[in-house]
Amino acid sequence: MTGKPLRPVAIIGAGPGDPDLLTVKAHRLIGEADVVVYDLLVSVEILDLVPPGATRIFAGKRARKHFMPQEEINELLVSLAKSGRRVVxxxxxxxxxxxxxxxxxxxxAENGIAFEMVPGITASAGCTAYSGIPFTHRGLATGVRFVTGHRHDGELDLNWRSLADPDTTLVVYMGLTNVQKISDELIKAGLAGDTPAAAI
Amino acid sequence: MTGKPLRPVAIIGAGPGDPDLLTVKAHRLIGEADVVVYDLLVSVEILDLVPPGATRIFAGKRARKHFMPQEEINELLVSLAKSGRRVVxxxxxxxxxxxxxxxxxxxxAENGIAFEMVPGITASAGCTAYSGIPFTHRGLATGVRFVTGHRHDGELDLNWRSLADPDTTLVVYMGLTNVQKISDELIKAGLAGDTPAAAI
Known part of the structure; x- marks a missing residue:
């Protein structure tokens, strides 16, 4: 144990893309990073906040629709942290x-590396704010529910009866490909055909 | 129409309380405010960011459990905006x-006042980040759902069968008073008694 103590890996939510919607903490930690491992959904404007000398590692390749497997990302984060650098x-x-x-x-954690979790504005919260559609609203929606409209195996096997609840705002992430199926299934499960909906 | 154009009212999410978890935009707009109308749940540390010369209006009184009625807050925001000040x-x-x-x-909007919505880290996202409990996790939770565990009329009439879904993380806001009832009802509705739960 002669080395300097390792820095915790900061796992940071970058929000919907607008650097203005980063948290103050995320903004600061990105600016102090030695190495940043980032996803496809992180915007160019946010990557511009990474210090010029820092290493940037893209954890996905869009063109070939081939993403770095999760296991590889996990290993990468551990080995980068072990090098003593500030990993974001x-x-x-x-x-x-x-x-x-x-x-x-x-x-x-399993590999003895400390981490720090920095929450971000989830994409749909950005959408609600910019579109003016609230998640909850007195007399209209008493709750909100997030599900994913995309499965890796292609099969969208959701509990449609449970989801077809007129009192809950239903938010489907990554639902564009299956938007017709989602709409059909919800109506089949009992949701009124004129239930307001938005695709953002 | 000889007056100067009114500034939009900024409706800002202050997040879970830590000023570090404000968005960059919220941080900036608070620092530029002429008048701030704030709720009980906004922390002292965040209020410290309000400029010294700005007016602060508390929209609730905790001691007497008497909150400013929503209609009064609505009117207040309109009249403050009409004075031409930067209202947060x-x-x-x-x-x-x-x-x-x-x-x-x-x-x-109904009164012709523009508004700007600034999303915030919702309380439960702060809780998940700081406790290390994710909303979704492969193989454990395919979605997340937010409901309120508190009703103004005291009656907690939720669709327990729909909520008792082992594949969805259920987040109950303001559920402390009713935590026993919520737990009992979920188990009665079919959720396993050993389903992991946390009160934060």
Whole structure:
């Protein structure tokens, strides 16, 4: 144990893309990073905040639709942290809302690396704010629910009866490809055909 | 129309309380405010960011459990905006998650006052980040749902069967008073008694 203490890996939610919607903490930690491992959904404007001398590692390749496997990202974060550098893991939205931040945090912990979790504005909260559509509204929606409209195996097997609740705002992340199926299934499960909906 | 154009009212989510978890935009707008109308849940540390010369209006009185009625807050925001000042409406968490931000935005719009909505880290996202409990996790939770555990009329009439879903993380806001009832009802509705739960 002669080395200097390792710095915790910061797992940061970068929000919906506008650097103005980063948290103050995220903004500061990005500016202090030695190395940033970032996802596809992190905007160019936010990456511009990474110090010029810092290493940037893209954890996905869009063109070939081939993403770095999660296990590889986990290993990468551990080895970068062990080098003693200030590691920032930057994810779109919030790391804990369909961001798989929990898996990375767990792997770091299992390998004796401390982590720090910085929440971000989840994508749909940015959408509600900019579109003016609230998640909850007295007399209209008493709760809100987030589900994913995209499955890796292509099969969208959701509990449609439970989701077809007129009192709850339903937010479907990554639902564009399946938007017709989602709409059809919800109506089949009992939701009125004239239920207001928005695709953002 | 000889007056100067009115400034939009900024309806801002102040997040869970830590000023570090404000968005960059919220931080800036608070620092530029002429008058701030704030809720009980906005922390002292965040109020310290309000410029010394600005007016602060507390929209609730905790001691007497008497809050300024929503209609009065709506009127207040309109009249303050009409005075030409930079008005910031500051709410704990996110204005659109049980924050009634939609009602205020609607009333402003109906009265010809522009508004700007600034999302905040919703309270539970702060809790997940600081406790290390993710909203979604592969193989454990495929979605997340927010409901309120507190009703103004005291009656907690939720759809327990729909809520008792082992694949969805259920987040109950303001649920402390009713925590026993919520737990009992969920188990009665079919959720396993050993389902992990946390009160934060």
């Amino acid at each position: 893991r930057l994810k779109g939205g919030d790391p804990f809302v369909f961001g798989r931040g929990g898996e990375e945090a767990l792997y770091l | 409406r500051l709410k704990g968490g996110d204005p659109f998650v049980f924050g009634r931000g939609g009602e205020e935005a609607l009333y402003l």
